[in-house]
Ligand SMILES: [Zn+2]
């Protein structure tokens with residue numbers, strides 16, 4: 001499954017200062033959809049370069065990090081239970097950096 | 100899967116508002132957000148017609164959204180304000196380069212003038228030079244104190260009559276809790292005021308006092324506003340960091356917590372018999388201060404006398420010379436003169 005991930009608001013600093021990542025990820029046990037829960041673990045294991053505690057807390061994103069799937073607030077989509085599909089775009093924005 | 104907007108019932112919802120839990124579309128969100136800021140401006144009479152207003156512009160999300168929204172509302176509702184962007188250049192190599200570039204683009208995007216004032220202009224020291232003296236450990240004391248005054252001094256220099264800052268609801272809640280945790284009763288009682296310094300030369304106001312950080316960031320994202328984000332490279336205060344994280348944790352469980360903390364701060368009253376520091380003005384620069392010298396002047400004196408730790412920690416008790424004496428040999432720890440100083444300050 002091909003996805004576009006974007007890290008903004010200072011989060012890109014944890015990902016080698018790269019804001020946009022094209023990734024290829026397969027849902028576990030042959031399912032055709034991927035839950036955000038799984039995607040987050042994948043990101044932590046494959047993409048995150050430093051300070052995982054700045055990105056995640058427990059099994060979710062750190063409070064203060066906004067998540068949008070195809071420009072829709074993940075709070076409307078079930079948060080960790082939200083699913084992503086082929087060619088979806090997931091955006092992570094930190095609100096914790098200086099304003 | 101995603102339902103329609105609860106307000107217009109037509110377009111697809113794009114976010115859930117933390118304040119109301121409403122699921123609404125982008126267009127209804129813009130309208131709601133802008134209308135609420137306008138209503139706050141009117142309700143608390145934040146501006147007067149014809150006023151020259153400096154918008155504190157750091158290039159970050161809050162001030163960028165503030166500049167955008169104020170420019171928009173000024174036109175839409177004919178406030179008649181003479182708006183300009185005011186930026187401070189702390190003189191930290193590399194740190195402000197990108198953010199100042201952002202503010203320069205904002206100048207063009209919003210069509211309002213930009214004034215940049217440097218620490219070097221205001222204090223004779225850049226942040227890099229200060230760090231060279233003091234090391235990295237305590238520099239955020241300088242950051243905070245100098246930045247706070249820099250805006251006022253810069254705004255006055257540019258003949259502003261009011262200063263608008265981008266402090267949002269999350270910032271307010273954080274400040275209330277911090278003052279509570281520090282037992283800073285004087286600050287606790289005034290930190291939630293939407294306008295401060297009304298009796299001084301340059302009142303400050305916070306049009307985003309009730310605006311959630313989440314909404315500010317969503318607004319900037321959906322509108323593709325050009326803002327810059329970085330951590331202060333001189334590491335931030337850890338205590339404040341804990342409080343911030345605590346508030347975000349609370350928000351994720353119960354978003355209203357932020358407004359409720361602000362409400363608690365607003366409702367807080369001091370028993371009249373409580374001993375309070377008397378608010379006066381700095382003898383040297385005239386800035387508002389509960390001490391004889393304001394914090395910036397104490398820090399500056401330390402720097403200029405080669406004693407950069409002066410004024411940073413209460414455990415240190417260097418004598419502050421009242422005449423700006425530069426003789427380093429006189430800087431002896433002198434507990435008795437310090438306590439005299441304190442008595443003098445409390446009056
Ligand atoms: Zn709508």
Ligand SMILES: [Zn+2]
Nearest residue numbers: 239242331333
């Ligand atoms: Zn700092």
Ligand SMILES: [Zn+2]
Nearest residue numbers: 381384393396
């Ligand atoms: Zn002073």
